[in-house]
Amino acid sequence: MKKIDKKFFWLILSFVVVGLIAVADVSAPQALNAYGDKFFLLRQQVVWAAIGVVALIITMNIHYSFWEKVATPFFFLSVFFLLIVLLPHLSFAALGARRWISIGSFNFQPSELVKLSLAMYLAKIATKNKGPAAYFVPLVIVTGLIMLQPDLGTTLVVATIGLSQIFISGMNLSYFFGALVAGALGTIGLILASPYRRDRLLTFFETTSDPLGKGYHIRQILLALGSGGIFGVGLGASRQKYLFLPEASTDSIFAVIAEELGLIGSVVIIFLYAYLFVKGVRIAKRAPDKFSKILAIGIVAWISGQAFLNIASMVSFTPLTGIPLPFLSYGGTSLVMILSACGILLNISKYETYENAKH
Secondary structure, three states: OOOOOHHHHHHHHHHHHHHHHHHHHHOHHHHHHHHOOOOHHHHHHHHHHHHHHHHHHHHHOOOOHHHHHHHHHHHHHHHHHHHHOOOHHHEEEEOOEEEEEEEOOEEEOHHHHHHHHHHHHHHHHHHOOOOHHHHHHHHHHHHHHHHOOOOHHHHHHHHHHHHHHHHHOOOOHHHHHHHHHHHHHHHHHHHHHOHHHHHHHHHHHOOOOOOOOOOHHHHHHHHHHHHHOOOOOOOOOOOOOOOOOOOOOOOOHHHHHHHHHHHHHHHHHHHHHHHHHHHHHHHHHOOOOHHHHHHHHHHHHHHHHHHHHHHHHHOOOOOOOOOOOOOOOOOHHHHHHHHHHHHHHHHHHOOOOHHHHOO
């Protein structure tokens, strides 16, 4: 056994700091307009970041095998919360989706909880050498419940977690590719069946159409990206964050970063995510057993896949998905769960085997 991967640890803390700076910068106009206090959202994010760092330290010091023992009850608890969120009198809706459970002044998203619980549960299933149904049934249940909210972006992230773990688990590839095709066809069907999602897809192909209506969001994103140029307009000098760009502090925060820091700053952010992916895959490759390996892959697929989908939608490579950028977007549940998962990755890094470390 050795110490944790210190480079990965400092990378995570760097992301947290950059995220707080980004939220402090971008959220001020939105917070002032909605709450009369430009620091309102920042104060909330600082509290969540502190809770997240504590969770990181705790999970970093819990042996990863503990999560195999609690994986099943944790997974079913998270599924229960996904059911609760669909009940109007026990949850609340915003932006056309019912994703949050409210307990007094405390709100959280069960879909963020299920990302980690599913990764743990499928990692445990992989150690039991069970058949394809043991993998696909829980994945279909979870993605189906999330789609009922509805939340296509999170569904894609959860599917990325599950399919990545299934692929690495050693299952017959015919089942894997069959599921991939079925998932792609299902996604297309869900998009075409929903007027809202269908409009987003059509807007993706015709970005300049209806600039003040359906195409407004992506047009404002592209204006932010174009305004940034190579070097950016300067930290804090964004114009788009002044209520021109929808969801500036959450889903669209990368667009404001690109506007203020330009192409160079954007590339640095993308490089940091790429470095996180490489370090995470390396931890998974050196993991001491099958459970830790599959769990690590699930966590890496979650964070990297979500970052890719968010940034890809910002640069108009994919349609808008409506998911936060890991570490950087405003959002408490997302930040705490991601930091908790990173703590588990760090704990796994402490127990890498000598044989795996040689390769």
